[in-house]
Amino acid sequence: MPFTVRTGFVVGVGVLASIGLAGCGLPSTAQTCVSWASHETPQDAFDGAELVVLGRVAPAHTTRSVFGYRAAVHEVSVAQVLKGDADAKEPLEVASTPITCMGDEVYPEGDPLDVAGDVVLFLTDTEAAGEWRLLTPFEGVLAAGPDGAPPPLDAW
Numbered sequence: 001m002p003f004t005v006r007t008g009f010v011v012g013v014g015v016l017a018s019i020g021l022a023g024c025g026l027p028s029t030a031q032t033c034v035s036w037a038s039h040e041t042p043q044d045a046f047d048g049a050e051l052v053v054l055g056r057v058a059p060a061h062t063t064r065s066v067f068g069y070r071a072a073v074h075e076v077s078v079a080q081v082l083k084g085d086a087d088a089k090e091p092l093e094v095a096s097t098p099i100t101c102m103g104d105e106v107y108p109e110g111d112p113l114d115v116a117g118d119v120v121l122f123l124t125d126t127e128a129a130g131e132w133r134l135l136t137p138f139e140g141v142l143a144a145g146p147d148g149a150p151p152p153l154d155a156w
Helices: 005-025 042-048
Strands: 051-057 062-066 069-083 092-095 118-125 132-134 141-143
Touching: 042 118, 051 092, 069 118, 092 118
Parallel strands: 092 132
Antiparallel strands: 051 069, 051 118, 062 069, 069 092, 118 132, 118 141
C-alpha cells in the first residue's frame, strides 16, 4: 500500500492517541479521606497514642506522603518519653498529619506542628515502621506547663 497523505494522517493520529494514552498507565498517588476519632480529653489521646513525648519542635524541613498527601515533617528534640518506646537522646522525625479531602489545602488552619516552646505530642506510627505522625490533625499537640513539665491531661 503506497504512503499517501491520508495514510500519514491516520498513522499520525494513531501515534498521538497512543502517546496521550500512555500517561494513563503511570502510577498515581491515591488520596485517602479519613474520618478522625475525637479524643474528648488529652488523656483519651494519650491512651490512643503509640508514643507520647515531651519536646521541642523545629520548623518543617521536608515532606513525606501521609494518606496520599504531602505532609510537613519536623524534627522533634525529645526531653522526655511519656509513653511508648523511643530514645530521648535521639530526635524524632514527625509528620504533621494532614486534614484530608479539603482540596489542595493540607493545613487550612496552619501546620499543627508549627509551634514554639515545649509541647506534648501524641503520636502514631505510619504504615512504614518508624515514621511517626500526629495522632490526628486536631488533637496531636498540647502545650507543656509553664515550667516545661507535662500539663494535666484532663482538658484540652
